[in-house]
Amino acid sequence: MTIALAVLLVLGVVAAVSIWAASDRDDSVVQVQEVTVPEVAQRPVQEVVDELSALGLEPVEIPQPDPRVPEGLVISSDPIAGKRLPVGSEINLMVSTGAPILSVPNVMGMSPADARVALEEAGFQVVPENEVRPSTAEDQDKVVDTDPAPGAQVPSDRPVRLTVGSGPEQLQVPGVVGQSVDSARATIEGAGFRVETSRVDGTAPEGEVVDQSTPAGQTQLKGATITLQVSAGNRFLMPNLVGDTVPEALAELERAGWRGGRAQLVELPQNDPDLSRVGQIFSQQPPVGEAGVNDQVVVRVIRFGLVPGPG
Secondary structure, three states, X not given: OHHHHXXXXXXXXXXXXXXXXXXXXXXOEEEEEEEEOOOOOOOEHHHHHXXXXXXXXXXXXXXXXXXXXXXXXEEEEEOOOOOXXXXXOEEEEEEEOOOOEEEOOOOOOOXXXXXXXXXXXXXXXXXXXXXXXXXXXXXXXXXXXXXXXXXXXXEOOOOEEEEEEOOOOEEEOOOOOOOEHXXXXXXXXXXXXXXXXXXXXXXXXXXXXXXXXXXXXXXXXXXXXXXXEEEOOOEEXXXXXXXXXXXXXXXXXXXXXXXOOHHHEEEEEEEEOOHHHOOOEEEEEOOOEEEEOOOOEEEEEEEEOOOOOOX
């Protein structure tokens, strides 16, 4: 079978070669061999060069970009296939270098439709589906990025993908009430927001967040400012001191968070004929409820008296 193939190949080459006669200036007959140019398109260049050289032709490779013919394959020949050439003639081979290298145009800020037209006119294909990502309000429904990037030098057969702005991103606000202001700031900023603080009177420990401008779980624009109200720690819940002795009242005030000393507990007398109540607090100021941690506390203390005092 191998011998048969070899015979066929030789016969093919012979069939492509012909001899014709011509006269020179001395009217002598000169024999000229001719060969038929074979089909070379879409074939590997080395394969074509070997075949043409075997026919006695001298192939000349001419590189040429082509978006349809892969790199390294022959695009066409000059003369074209089927033409006859004298042996020893040159034949030009247009060899594909692949898709031409083009610069990606800048379509930032365009509508997707206009950007697609501009890219296709520049010689590129565009991926049918656009990417979407959050953007400023001004860039909503506009091209905010391309892949490859604007100005990139890439083959024209590399598809370009558009990224279109979807508008400002809405994020969920975390809850930070009860946290220290430093911890709350880190949490809010880590979620994508800015933070402002406002110091307010409060019974919570100093530096503790007692309220936030956007409640936990609600959405807000990314980068929006969340205001945190931070306790100054300057208020406490005044207990009921009525019926206590002065030492008991002092201890209870300290436990409640009052920062005043013994000198700020003012005692006023209150007459009462009931001996069993002597030494007890009859009334207090401030009353039960919120009070300043450094406020003066005034108490009326019962002493024995036949005529009840003011109160």
